Amino acid sequence: MPRHSDVEERLMNAAMDLIWENSYGSTSVDAICEKAGAKKGSFYHFFESKSELAVKALEADWQRKKAKMDEIFSPSVPPLERLRGYFEHVYQGQTKAHGECGAVLGCPYCSLGCEIGTQDRAIGEQVRKILNRNARYFESAIRDADAQGLISAPDAKSKAQMVVAFFQGSLAQARIENDVRPLRRLAEGALELLGVEQKASAK
Amino acid sequence: MPRHSDVEERLMNAAMDLIWENSYGSTSVDAICEKAGAKKGSFYHFFESKSELAVKALEADWQRKKAKMDEIFSPSVPPLERLRGYFEHVYQGQTKAHGECGAVLGCPYCSLGCEIGTQDRAIGEQVRKILNRNARYFESAIRDADAQGLISAPDAKSKAQMVVAFFQGSLAQARIENDVRPLRRLAEGALELLGVEQKASAK
DNA sequence: AAACATGTTGACTGAATAGTAAACTATGGG
DNA sequence: CCCATAGTTTACTATTCAGTCAACATGTTT
Numbered sequence: 001m002p003r004h005s006d007v008e009e010r011l012m013n014a015a016m017d018l019i020w021e022n023s024y025g026s027t028s029v030d031a032i033c034e035k036a037g038a039k040k041g042s043f044y045h046f047f048e049s050k051s052e053l054a055v056k057a058l059e060a061d062w063q064r065k066k067a068k069m070d071e072i073f074s075p076s077v078p079p080l081e082r083l084r085g086y087f088e089h090v091y092q093g094q095t096k097a098h099g100e101c102g103a104v105l106g107c108p109y110c111s112l113g114c115e116i117g118t119q120d121r122a123i124g125e126q127v128r129k130i131l132n133r134n135a136r137y138f139e140s141a142i143r144d145a146d147a148q149g150l151i152s153a154p155d156a157k158s159k160a161q162m163v164v165a166f167f168q169g170s171l172a173q174a175r176i177e178n179d180v181r182p183l184r185r186l187a188e189g190a191l192e193l194l195g196v197e198q199k200a201s202a203k
Numbered sequence: 204m205p206r207h208s209d210v211e212e213r214l215m216n217a218a219m220d221l222i223w224e225n226s227y228g229s230t231s232v233d234a235i236c237e238k239a240g241a242k243k244g245s246f247y248h249f250f251e252s253k254s255e256l257a258v259k260a261l262e263a264d265w266q267r268k269k270a271k272m273d274e275i276f277s278p279s280v281p282p283l284e285r286l287r288g289y290f291e292h293v294y295q296g297q298t299k300a301h302g303e304c305g306a307v308l309g310c311p312y313c314s315l316g317c318e319i320g321t322q323d324r325a326i327g328e329q330v331r332k333i334l335n336r337n338a339r340y341f342e343s344a345i346r347d348a349d350a351q352g353l354i355s356a357p358d359a360k361s362k363a364q365m366v367v368a369f370f371q372g373s374l375a376q377a378r379i380e381n382d383v384r385p386l387r388r389l390a391e392g393a394l395e396l397l398g399v400e401q402k403a404s405a406k
Numbered sequence: 407a408a409a410c411a412t413g414t415t416g417a418c419t420g421a422a423t424a425g426t427a428a429a430c431t432a433t434g435g436g
Numbered sequence: 437c438c439c440a441t442a443g444t445t446t447a448c449t450a451t452t453c454a455g456t457c458a459a460c461a462t463g464t465t466t
Contacts, residue, residue: 004463005413023318025228029454041415044455103321111317113379115226118306127379161376162392165385166365169372173364176316176330182368189365192396207433208443232424244445247425 008046010036012057020108021101024054024116024123055126058109062130073137079145080196083138083163087186094171095180106175109134110168135164142194151194163190211249213239215260223311224304227257227319227326258329261312265333276340282348283399286341286366290389297374298383309378312337313371338367345397354397366393 014035018027029050033043047053072089073082098104113127139160146153153159166189173182217238221230232253236246250256275292276285301307316330342363349356356362369392376385 007413022322023226023228025226025318026322028452030452039415040455041457042413045413048455050454106317110375110379114309114314114375115228115318117379117381119225119229124379131379158388161385162369162373162388162395165372165376165388165392166369166396167372168375169368169370170365172313172317172371172375173368176313176320176327176334178320182364185361185365185368189368189396192365192398193369193392195395210443231422233422242445243425244427245443248443251425253424 007036007038007042009060011038011043011046011053012060015053015057016061016108019054019057019112020105021103024112051120051122054112054120054123058112058123058126058130061108062133069134069137073141075144079141079148080150080191080194082141083190084187086137087167087183087190090167090171091180091183091186094174094183098178098180104174104178104180106171107168110172111175131164135160138163145194151196153194159194163193166190166193210239210241210245212263214241214246214249214256215263218256218260219264219311222257222260222315223308224306227315254323254325257315257323257326261315261326261329261333264311265336272337272340276344278347281353282344282351283353283394283397285344286393287390289340290370290386290393293370293374294383294386294389297377297386301381301383307377307381307383309374310371313375314378334367338363341366348397354399356397362397366396369393369396 011032015027015032018031018035029040029043032053033040043053047056068089069086072085077085094104094106109127109130112123113131117124117127139156142151142153142159142163143156145151146156167186170182170186170189174180214235218230218235221234221238232243232246235256236243246256250259271292272289275288280288297307297309312330312333316327316334320327320330342359345354345356345362345366346359348354349359370389373385373389373392377383
């Protein structure tokens with residue numbers, strides 16, 4: 001069967017970039033097409049609406065990140081080191097993005113979820129799905145830490161949600177202040193939430 | 204001098220409601236006018252742009268909340284009780300709003316800040332200003348708690364930012380999941396972040 | 407090379423958008 | 437009572453928006 005192109009992928013990447021950098025509402029189909037070097041007709045050849053594109057772009061974006069997540073949260077890594085490693089990864093990523101585009105962008109899922117959670121059912125559902133997948137990594141690390149006696153967390157799911165709340169809140173703070181500093185406290189805060197004794201060392 | 208009206212106030216209230224419930228981008232000037240029972244001409248008599256309205260509406264909204272904040276964070280209340288009281292207040296407020304409009308709305312400043320922090324300078328600045336004012340209440344409660352030996356927080360400002368991050372993250376979570384449950388853990392998480400020993404009682 | 411499926415294009419639609427401008431009206435101070 | 441001032445109204449612009457459509461191009465299979 002004839003002719004394959006990468007326009008679909010280019011459109012999803014462009015959409016993700018623009019939505020992350022700005023917002024869903026202020027990202028027009030025209031702008032996405034221009035950034036992707038595609039025409040509007042092509043857009044609607046691949047996607048039936050802007051909303052559907054967003055859902056698929058989110059999914060593709062997550063799939064791209066998944067391998068790294070699996071690596072960072074590998075059961076071969078001590079559980080609390082997984083968290084530390086992830087936070088370091090996020091800090092590096094946000095710092096790099098800041099250097100490249102001049103702004104700290106925070107978490108695209110969270111920003112998008114806050115923006116249109118109530119308005120667009122499909123996007124809201126997709127955001128929830130991805131955030132839940134993400135939370136499961138935290139949950140299993142916390143459960144393992146508990147099993148190994150590193151922390152006491154009888155309800156790993158609830159604890160994970162608290163750590164995720166702190167994590168997302170720090171990312172939102174970083175975006176709003178356009179400053180990566182809140183992200184340097186991620187490990188410290190998360191461990192505190194988990195009841196790990198802090199060494200009075202650093203700083 | 205002639206004729207006074209409450210249209211300006213009605214417009215700000217309508218704008219705040221719509222932006223909080225939906226988003227800045229999806230809230231049109233027409234919709235604001237309709238909800239406020241005003242005509243577009245009146246809108247532009249009082250405000251020079253939608254952006255300016257948002258800035259002023261945010262300010263008015265904060266001023267309305269300030270008295271309650273002063274009461275809750277009164278130095279006459281034991282510092283950690285201030286936090287507990289505030290979280291309870293927020294939980295009640297969000298629960299009430301949920302009942303009234305069918306959705307958990309989270310923090311308008313944070314949602315708005317994430318949405319247009321990078322796009323609209325004036326709104327971003329206003330959001331930062333208000334979030335900073337808010338954080339100062341936390342900061343002074345934490346400083347007092349430290350002074351009274353209830354917690355050890357040599358850097359109250361930094362600790363306050365962490366607690367705020369957890370707080371905002373929980374509100375974002377609640378909005379995205381349309382569920383107030385994350386808000387029931389606010390006090391627990393905040394105290395954990397502050398290194399307060401939890402009683403193994405509840406639940 | 408013919409047939410066909412896949413992908414591309416540009417011109418189009420109609421609705422919604424933020425913002426304007428000028429005529430109009432009510433009111434309180436002189 | 438009258439008129440300047442603050443506020444209101446209506447009809448308007450120009451742009452941008454998401455989405456449509458039919459003609460066209462190109463590669464693959466037969």
